[in-house]
Amino acid sequence: MSFWDRIKPSTPTATATDARLSSDGSRLELTWDDGAKSTATAQALRQHCPCAGCVDEWTNQRTLDTTQVPANLQVKQVHPVGNYALTFAFSDGHTTGIYPWKLLRELTQPIN
Numbered sequence: 532m533s534f535w536d537r538i539k540p541s542t543p544t545a546t547a548t549d550a551r552l553s554s555d556g557s558r559l560e561l562t563w564d565d566g567a568k569s570t571a572t573a574q575a576l577r578q579h580c581p582c583a584g585c586v587d588e589w590t591n592q593r594t595l596d597t598t599q600v601p602a603n604l605q606v607k608q609v610h611p612v613g614n615y616a617l618t619f620a621f622s623d624g625h626t627t628g629i630y631p632w633k634l635l636r637e638l639t640q641p642i643n
């Protein structure tokens with residue numbers, strides 16, 4: 532059980548207030564409105580892409596072959612979607628995933 536699982540569901544969904552990419556684009560670092568910081572690799576974000584091209588909308592089965600996502604994948608750009616999500620432009624050309632805060636909080640690992 533992860534840290535984030537333990538604090539759910541009594542904690543309302545946190546909102547990221549800052550998103551930074553490492554200089555080589557291989558890692559995303561988020562700062563949250565509750566003061567937490569967390570990080571994930573571009574590879575992990577891409578492997579968990581929630582878009583219709585990566586997950587079957589009806590069965591919820593992941594159709595993306597996550598073993599085909601290279602470890603050296605980069606995030607080229609980060610864009611906010613309203614105030615509820617981020618989208619990423621990955622170095623493999625994939626741009627269609629919308630990552631709500633809740634998903635990002637689950638995908639990223641806390642930084643102590």
Ligand SMILES: [Zn+2]
Binds near residue numbers: 580581582583627628
């Ligand atoms: Zn996708």
